[in-house]
Amino acid sequence: MPKIYFPDVQKIVYAGPDSTDPLTFKHYDPEALVEGKSMRDHLRFSASYWHAMVQGAADPFGGPTRPLPWTEASDPVQAARDTLDAMFEFLQKMDLGFWCFHDRDIAPELETLEATNAAFDEIVGLAEEKQRETGIKLLWGTANLFSHKRYMAGAGTSPCPEVFAHGAAQIKKALEATHRLGGAGYTFWGGREGYDTLLNTRLSAELGRFAKLLRLAVDHKRKIGFTGAFYIEPKPCEPTTFQYDNDAAACYAFLQHHGLEKEFSMNIEANHATLAGRAFEHELAYSAEHGILGSVDANRGDPMLGWDTDQFPTNLYDTTAAMGVILGMGGFTTGGLNFDARLRRQSVEPYDLFHAHIGGMDAFARGLKAAAKIRAEGRIEALVAERYRGWESELGRKIDAGEASLDSLFEHAVKADVGSAPAGRQERLENLLNEAI
Amino acid sequence: MPKIYFPDVQKIVYAGPDSTDPLTFKHYDPEALVEGKSMRDHLRFSASYWHAMVQGAADPFGGPTRPLPWTEASDPVQAARDTLDAMFEFLQKMDLGFWCFHDRDIAPELETLEATNAAFDEIVGLAEEKQRETGIKLLWGTANLFSHKRYMAGAGTSPCPEVFAHGAAQIKKALEATHRLGGAGYTFWGGREGYDTLLNTRLSAELGRFAKLLRLAVDHKRKIGFTGAFYIEPKPCEPTTFQYDNDAAACYAFLQHHGLEKEFSMNIEANHATLAGRAFEHELAYSAEHGILGSVDANRGDPMLGWDTDQFPTNLYDTTAAMGVILGMGGFTTGGLNFDARLRRQSVEPYDLFHAHIGGMDAFARGLKAAAKIRAEGRIEALVAERYRGWESELGRKIDAGEASLDSLFEHAVKADVGSAPAGRQERLENLLNEAI
Amino acid sequence: MPKIYFPDVQKIVYAGPDSTDPLTFKHYDPEALVEGKSMRDHLRFSASYWHAMVQGAADPFGGPTRPLPWTEASDPVQAARDTLDAMFEFLQKMDLGFWCFHDRDIAPELETLEATNAAFDEIVGLAEEKQRETGIKLLWGTANLFSHKRYMAGAGTSPCPEVFAHGAAQIKKALEATHRLGGAGYTFWGGREGYDTLLNTRLSAELGRFAKLLRLAVDHKRKIGFTGAFYIEPKPCEPTTFQYDNDAAACYAFLQHHGLEKEFSMNIEANHATLAGRAFEHELAYSAEHGILGSVDANRGDPMLGWDTDQFPTNLYDTTAAMGVILGMGGFTTGGLNFDARLRRQSVEPYDLFHAHIGGMDAFARGLKAAAKIRAEGRIEALVAERYRGWESELGRKIDAGEASLDSLFEHAVKADVGSAPAGRQERLENLLNEAI
Amino acid sequence: MPKIYFPDVQKIVYAGPDSTDPLTFKHYDPEALVEGKSMRDHLRFSASYWHAMVQGAADPFGGPTRPLPWTEASDPVQAARDTLDAMFEFLQKMDLGFWCFHDRDIAPELETLEATNAAFDEIVGLAEEKQRETGIKLLWGTANLFSHKRYMAGAGTSPCPEVFAHGAAQIKKALEATHRLGGAGYTFWGGREGYDTLLNTRLSAELGRFAKLLRLAVDHKRKIGFTGAFYIEPKPCEPTTFQYDNDAAACYAFLQHHGLEKEFSMNIEANHATLAGRAFEHELAYSAEHGILGSVDANRGDPMLGWDTDQFPTNLYDTTAAMGVILGMGGFTTGGLNFDARLRRQSVEPYDLFHAHIGGMDAFARGLKAAAKIRAEGRIEALVAERYRGWESELGRKIDAGEASLDSLFEHAVKADVGSAPAGRQERLENLLNEAI
Numbered sequence A, B, C, D: 001m002p003k004i005y006f007p008d009v010q011k012i013v014y015a016g017p018d019s020t021d022p023l024t025f026k027h028y029d030p031e032a033l034v035e036g037k038s039m040r041d042h043l044r045f046s047a048s049y050w051h052a053m054v055q056g057a058a059d060p061f062g063g064p065t066r067p068l069p070w071t072e073a074s075d076p077v078q079a080a081r082d083t084l085d086a087m088f089e090f091l092q093k094m095d096l097g098f099w100c101f102h103d104r105d106i107a108p109e110l111e112t113l114e115a116t117n118a119a120f121d122e123i124v125g126l127a128e129e130k131q132r133e134t135g136i137k138l139l140w141g142t143a144n145l146f147s148h149k150r151y152m153a154g155a156g157t158s159p160c161p162e163v164f165a166h167g168a169a170q171i172k173k174a175l176e177a178t179h180r181l182g183g184a185g186y187t188f189w190g191g192r193e194g195y196d197t198l199l200n201t202r203l204s205a206e207l208g209r210f211a212k213l214l215r216l217a218v219d220h221k222r223k224i225g226f227t228g229a230f231y232i233e234p235k236p237c238e239p240t241t242f243q244y245d246n247d248a249a250a251c252y253a254f255l256q257h258h259g260l261e262k263e264f265s266m267n268i269e270a271n272h273a274t275l276a277g278r279a280f281e282h283e284l285a286y287s288a289e290h291g292i293l294g295s296v297d298a299n300r301g302d303p304m305l306g307w308d309t310d311q312f313p314t315n316l317y318d319t320t321a322a323m324g325v326i327l328g329m330g331g332f333t334t335g336g337l338n339f340d341a342r343l344r345r346q347s348v349e350p351y352d353l354f355h356a357h358i359g360g361m362d363a364f365a366r367g368l369k370a371a372a373k374i375r376a377e378g379r380i381e382a383l384v385a386e387r388y389r390g391w392e393s394e395l396g397r398k399i400d401a402g403e404a405s406l407d408s409l410f411e412h413a414v415k416a417d418v419g420s421a422p423a424g425r426q427e428r429l430e431n432l433l434n435e436a437i
Ligand SMILES: [Co+2]
Pocket: A233, A269, A297, A340
């Protein structure tokens, strides 16, 4: 019998918007149907092992504040077993269908890679059992190629091939573990694949080797028969000064340049979009419209702050926009909404982890309902259709069909000058959005 | 005989670093050789018609302050003729070898496109003559597809095909004028090719039509036999909320997705890099390393300000980094350093235009000399080579040659763990950089 | 009989949240009571003359797009009379109780200051009549000391005393007009009171003269018997590189240094807070807690953009936070919510001005209701009170009463070490906030 | 005999600009005179204990990389003794005249405050001896009131008075140690004196208590006879979401509001200015012109990054501007240039600490020489004087003398309209600046 870490918390259930019990869902009703599919299946919520279980809310100016009783065993492998217990207790009580992990979250780094791998294998085996018992699934796995000092200059982009090899070895294990656990995907977040200064950096050599590492992972995926998705997670900086996988467009440029664009889709994190100076909605829409939106790290940043605060997502404008894009592309395939979000440093009570996830899940449930309402009403879409109506004219059809040239368009333009363009109606559209929230 | 607009200014000449005459070059010595090529040929300086001659230093909170005597004729075509005189007087006195223009800078928009085109043709003819007389060349031309209200929602990405056609017609004329003037290139800066709000925007339709417009321009280039370069100029925002041609990576993603990556290279503007949250040096290096660095809009922004201040470039760190990248790629082919830079709103004296260009030219001359010195000494390069030395090992060579797999690297890694990575030596490299400035 | 400019628009009325008529209020019910006071009296909505009537949605890359039929008379004074008609028609149809103006919005700058003042006096007289007829009041007036090129280097901080004098003369007239119109306040927004570069700036001389100008205005206010409030409106930059009235704290430092802190309170603009890197809520709370929150320029910016977009306020988080601060300080005295907000450049239809203001008024009405609900429930306040409970202990009381010293606190601390601090519960509080929206 | 930690490094000496030995000064010639004072006395360089000796270059995504052999003793007090040895060896070899420390840098936090204080007293005694032996002086001391989890919600602004008391106790000890060591000043950097969310914050109560804590420190300073300066170090955020001591203006507003403005001056850190969206030069000039510039934390940030990178200062524009302000105010009194700067995470070699400080010292030496040259030549000052010349007119003198009113200025203005203002000449001034660098 595993130890119980949250004895005072029962399974969180839907109690409706009038409930005043903080430990209930007010909006997330898992089996309720939206556009004919359950909320559970639309939203595919996941918790992240690192934030939920491993980190203690330290920051660059102070150590951990949050009690992590499951990590207290003196034997690190026992602590890893206890943490797995706590994680699955949490996942079940939170009614979360998915989880995500880095290799070094679930099992410790020991003296040798061999010993590390042995401990990892044991914990993966235990996780397999947990999944079987609970029905909870793995959304994606990944390898931590940034915390250890060997990765101080990157993994695939390290100036040292031994480090490249070590990273490759970690990817092999993490990918195989993800495969064994039936993971729906595998994520690459190249924490230190970037540079601190161009003064000491060979840019195209580094980018080429990073592509090579990804290619090796694709080959290995094929070899072992893993059919899940491969995701790249853009982030512009931090810990590096400049991260190659800056934003969705930079990742897409990189993948195309190296012929990898069919193998990867994006894992878009809200806070990373903020850091890149892009709207979360933009990164989602850009990816969806290019057919490369895979999964979402659901959190939020603070536009006034320049680091990865990884706060829980509560902004209804963001969740409505996100679910609008996701409904618009027909929903997730392999991806989901992973709470890559951490408690604030002063959130030191055991309930806080539940409050935080409840807030995030309710916010996305409201976003889902609002987006579906907007789609059902069709008032925004009607105004947009009217704005682009001109493209249904003969001129529009000819241009779209490739039957125009600069010469033919010149002939058209000199005959009939155009003084203005269709109205944008942004304020009216913003009012319609607010009516849905 | 054209009117003289700068009667008190003689041709600016090199007078050495000890000169106290503000109207001399202290560092730019056009015929002096650096790495076996004259400074003039390295730097290929250009002035921009719009900033030098047309705009009067208005800003969103106030009208023009700067006297523009060449624009005062009541007949707009006469004003255009006078402005051309002033521009070539300025170019000659400034000893600038190149100029750049938008179609609507050099000739006015009149009541009909036909009348507009007639005036434009006349001025282009006069410019051809001026070029012949002076030996000054056209670095690039472009079409202004953003000022008129018809372009309020873009040109290639307009919701209205008539606007698309009008834009196409302008491109045809501007491209043909550029061809007639022997321009070394043609630039696309899609001022309003982006969106104000995603609420009213069909993203992939707009991107597809923008690509189509570029494709039509490529076809027309072939048809008329123009062999100059085509440039895209990235900018992230302003006037739009979000510009599709955000930064070099976004442009490269776009070009690849639409099969246009062989047809275009980048015109990197320093201030646009700043607005995009990227270092100017990054945008240059990224472009050069991907073989898509075409030309440079030489100016500077203020990292504390969020708009396009277009200040004259004076920062020696920026000019040294820029010239390092440019020397590293073997120098410009068709491109050059175009001062897309405007006088400050309080710079209302006739001399200011000269002071500003002298400052920019001297700053780039110093950057060129510093970059060449760094290359000649080789001290930075030696430290970088040492940092990457590991890649010359057997392991490194195998990985680079594609002879490794995750499995083989795993075998390597378990045998020989790697505890750290080569030192970065950033502070030492920064000291060496400062020694060169 | 004045001309009718919005013939198709009737007076906007409250129709409830289920109304699908875009030209109705869904939430703003002017006479409905909240905390015992009507919404109208809580919110004190005002429209700004410059954005509603004068500017045509130009931006730095293109001219106006928006039709302004009331400005078309060839005689500028007649255009000013027509514009006043249009403004009051708009105010009445929009059911706005207040308006705001700059001197140069309502009447043109003519050849001499004398002629300008004569036109201004005439229009002020007409406005007085309009106010009498409609019951609409003036929230505040101000003088435009930034558009004319004489102000290119500031007014109170100009390097030229003649410019200082001209600014003083404008303030005198604008203040007297505000007094005549029964204005509840007068605002100072020092558009160009700052610097472009420290290289040409005498900082303390400029700050001292700016304080002197404000002191002269205070003296004149006393002399003419104006009893309304004086506001300073912070903004960090644009058009200047650095504005002395950066944010509320900078203004408060300035006012205290020059002994003016009793004479001025803040007019906080949301977008200016964003530009300053501060949350709108912070600027409001900072001002309220220091007793210097006077009035609000209700708009919004885009945290991803670095200029003053002056969008209409629609974000319910912002309006809820704002109304929480305003209710918390007991409501407005002289101030109100002035829509210092402009239509987007593509909003070119006559209805758009109404849609925009309806959106802003409904958003603030919802914010008011949400803030009042939070206060009525008391759930957030109870958690906050619990957090600070320790200060009710003997130790807390002694410190607050000034009965402690470093020595006595040292004695206390060595006896009873304290390991942690009360929990912050941010996630739970954020959930409670979302429940109210 | 203390252990030698840098056996291969000799005392760093001036070798002139042509030296290629990286371990020499190229510009900092300690006894060379500038404006009649030695460089050493102008610059008053200091190293910071925390960055030089204590931190190992960890970041939020990875642990320490840098070897710190002096910290390896298993007894933490022995490690503290060893670290002190290493620090003074470093200071001497680096030819630094000053050092700075936090209480918890130099001695460990032990189980009880009593034990902690005993260890602290011992190390302070050893430091006193080191100072005597070497002639090196203490620039300032401070207390670390942010790392321990008890301070997670601030010290003076904690919601818990026990935490306030603990902070007070630390300040008492750190202040007395600073006094004993003859420190020239004492710094308050309120790391967590701010808020994470306004939802749980009582703003004015917190600000009032923070002022109270500062007042207690002032009282204690008097009581013990410490005559050094008290500094406040502004920083806008990180680790907090919002720091009350945001920038110099916010600090000055706070100090004035609480009657503390005569007791404190500013310790301006370059990187904190960058984070606040202000130019370093602005923060220096603002402070100097208000008579509150005390000392400088000499480092640099990256304007593209939103966190405190604390890089070594190498930018000659920054150092020239800084020394211009410092020369302009007559030089430092108690303050100096403290390298609050850390090695990059990949700088893991023992020499790097020397390279980094050499780079910073040479950069400030060049800045000092450039600023002195600009002052000696007077060309910039002459242009500035000309710009403000108008204030020497009768009108200017009357306004400055307080002999004008709005009425009298109105009379003046209607008689003689002013069309423009003196030219700004920014480009010419920027050229003159570049000529000095
Ligand atoms: Co993530």
